[in-house]
Amino acid sequence: MHGGEAISPIMSDALVILGAAGIVIPLFARFRVTPIIGFILVGLLVGPYGLGRMVFEYEWLAHVTITDPDRLEPFAEFGIILLLFAIGLELSFNRLWQLRRLVFGLGALELLIIGALLAAFMSMLGQYWTGALALGLALAFSSTALVLPISGTETPVGRAALSMLLFEDIMIVPIIFMLGALAPYAGAEGLAGLVETVWQGLLVVLVMMIAGRLLLPRLFAQAARTKSPELFLAASLLVVIGASLATAFVGLSPIVGALIAGLLIAETEYHTEVEGIMEPFKGLALGIFLITVGMGIDLAVIYDNLFTIAIAVVGVLLLKAVVTGTLLRLMGARSGTATETGILMASPSETTLIVLAAATNALLIQPGTAQFWQIVTAIGLTITPLLALLGRLVARRVEPAPTLDAGHDPGTQRVIVVGFGRVGRVVAQMLKAHDLPYVGIDADSDLIEGARREGYYAVFGNAMRSDALDKLGIEHASAVILTMDEHVFAQRLVRKLRASYPDLPIIARARDSDHAAQLYRSGASTAVPETLESSLQLSEAALVDLGIAMGPVIASIHEKRDQFRDQIREQGALADKPKLRTSTVNG
Structure with a gap:
């Protein structure tokens, strides 16, 4: 390119946008202000109603403004x-x-x-x-x-x-x-x-939902086996753009297709990799969208x-x-x-x-x-x-949110029970019966208020927020028990906790053996499938009613539970092998 040749408007716009992202996000993060406001203000500043008005007087402004939104x-x-x-x-x-x-x-x-x-x-x-x-x-x-x-x-x-x-x-x-x-x-x-x-x-x-359930696991499995982040990114973009174009083609909003694509991928074991890479x-x-808002x-x-x-x-x-x-x-x-x-x-x-x-x-x-x-x-x-x-x-x-009692010192060692519904309360009862200190946390204020009225130690908060767990003394916790039945939330929290606290015991509730295997891959110490436990309890009741002594029954139930647990851990380890690992790719 010759020195006097004009810069492409697209390149100039890209410079403005990337410069805005590089300045706005760190600056506003430093002052703990959402960058949303920053991007809108940038759009106001560099848009046709801001400095863009002065481009004809000062030609150099064309390189730092966007005159055509x-x-x-x-x-x-x-x-x-x-x-x-x-x-x-x-x-x-x-x-x-x-x-x-x-x-x-x-x-x-x-x-x-x-x-x-x-x-x-x-x-x-x-x-x-x-x-x-x-x-x-x-x-x-x-x-x-x-x-x-x-x-x-x-x-x-x-x-x-x-x-x-x-x-x-x-x-x-x-x-x-x-x-x-x-x-x-x-x-x-x-x-x-x-x-x-x-x-x-x-x-x-309907076609997207049927085809997605059949094809998406195979597509991402193949992409993951290559251990290529580029191919995994291409597959993700292919799915979201294809789904958006499909709904737009028949007159629906493209965001409907994008939402359905996300829902379908959320049902696969590759959703965390897709989320991270996108x-x-x-x-x-x-940020580009917010800049266009500011330009208006x-x-x-x-x-x-x-x-x-x-x-x-x-x-x-x-x-x-x-x-x-x-x-x-x-x-x-x-x-x-x-x-x-x-x-x-x-x-x-x-x-x-x-x-x-x-x-x-x-x-x-x-x-x-x-x-x-x-x-x-x-x-x-x-x-x-x-x-x-x-x-x-x-x-x-x-309505002031429920808070911890004064006697709950975050510096004491205790079990943190995440999710304080029916299962969480039973866990709290068993911990209390064995004199083990605990504190529960849940984002549903109704559950927390009811639990506190009944004498449980529980606090309102979102466990995915680091500051909420920090206030509960997560660094001193003897264990974390996850009792919620939302598998995506549970996997994400397990992965986050394991990354921050490598030695922390994490016991998680799972829907079934597949979900348990996913939790083990995410870093859970123990994952308890509901379907497995109900079948073991049913077997125990049946054997006792049939006249088998309680001691041998309990021993056989424990043996079968350990056998199932080893199988699930092995299943999680095998499924983890073809997964995309950026660290391996990068050497």
């Missing part, structure tokens, strides 16, 4: 796809089935009630009813891209948010088609398109309409927070959980921008109206981390 839109969309893929990896079909009441109950009520109230308010302001409905539904969405990384999916707040966001993701396509049906001269055509998309979408999802790409792509904020327009925009932002946030929190309380959630979730879910979404664009193209709202609400949405996205902080603070005032 449209070039970044495909990368931003890919970031959302990777985010939904990562969320799918954290879930399972069994867990989604358990959430069905919340998804189609709470999720439906939240979207429809908020959308109807906002539409009524817009209509009162003079907006025609079709445009008012479009604006109401658009602003009723909440940000999957920002809310779930903040809340997680394991806490009561995360589960409630997840259920509502899943329903919103399902409703994106029907709402966009409905807007097309409401467009002038397009009613019948829009309805026919919706029906066609629904049946084709259901067919594609993590850097997800973070960078999400025009400070001059905000200054000229400051009062109106402020009223609109506060009004939308307040209405959504009150409705969401009230619905959660009516469905039995605790006041603290309802308050925190309501405030966190109050801001609009990246999906709001998509629905606003669809409504504008359908001639339901004017471009100027769309621009106003796009600015409101961008501001709402920007302050989402602040809403999360505000939600936690208000929730603590509304």
Whole structure:
């Protein structure tokens, strides 16, 4: 390249994005501030409404600004796809089935009630009813891209948010088609398109689920045997992009395909490798999306309409927070959980921008109206981390979380019981019967409050957070016992604990022998399959009833248990051999 040759705009944009990632993430991490705000501020600074305005006066600014945000839109969309893929990896079909009441109950009520109230308010302001409905539904969405990384999916707040966001993701396509049906001269055509998309979408999802269960384990097994990180990455990208294109081809949102791909891989033993290898790409792509959000904020327009925009932002946030929190309380959630979730879910979404664009193209709202609400949405996205902080603070005032008794010194040696449901309480009873000190931890405040009323030593917290376990004195723990029945969460926690505490005894509950083998591979000292224990207890009862002496029965049961345990450990070791190991590849 000659010295006077112009730099490619794509290379210039890449320089800005990578430079932003290299500066924003470490800087904000140092001050313990989420980089979400940093990326949005970078977009505001380097976008067409920031320094990009001055490119014609100072040509050198072209190398550190982005004057055409449209070039970044495909990368931003890919970031959302990777985010939904990562969320799918954290879930399972069994867990989604358990959430069905919340998804189609709470999720439906939240979207429809908020959308109807906002539409009524817009209509009162003079907006025609079709445009008012479009604006109401658009602003009723909440940000999957920002809310779930903040809340997680394991806490009561995360589960409630997840259920509502899943329903919103399902409703994106029907709402966009409905807007097309409401467009002038397009009613019948829009309805026919919706029906066609629904049946084709259901067919594609069914094919993906069947093919995924049959082909994905074989695909990743072959990739893992090569011990090539590049091939494993290529297989992961192939799956998520292929699934997204399949759903987009029939008119569904590509994020639906990405979520299903993640769910299918979560059912395989390779999900942790996939999650780890995709993590850097997800973070960078999400950063690109947030930069594009910042680029849509025009400070001059905000200054000229400051009062109106402020009223609109506060009004939308307040209405959504009150409705969401009230619905959660009516469905039995605790006041603290309802308050925190309501405030966190109050801001609009990246999906709001998509629905606003669809409504504008359908001639339901004017471009100027769309621009106003796009600015409101961008501001709402920007302050989402602040809403999360505000939600936690208000929730603590509304309902202080249970804490450890003063007599629980984190420096004492004791057993930590993770998960304090039915199984966790039985374990605690046995520990207490043998005078072994323990403390329980669970992210469900209802369980903790009930357990403390019954005299158990338990604390509210998310065990995946290092600071929660540090406060319990994990470095002095005599053992950690995992009693939850969520296998993905259990494997992840076992792996995390084993990496930090190599000598810590970790005893984990497993669903079956396959899950137990996975836990052994993750680093569990002992994994106890529920199916195995129930069969041994059944055998013991039958032998005693048949007249066999208790002593020989107990001895034979112990012998059989040890035999099964050795087989499971061997199964885990054999299955571990073809797994991808970056350390081996790197020599």
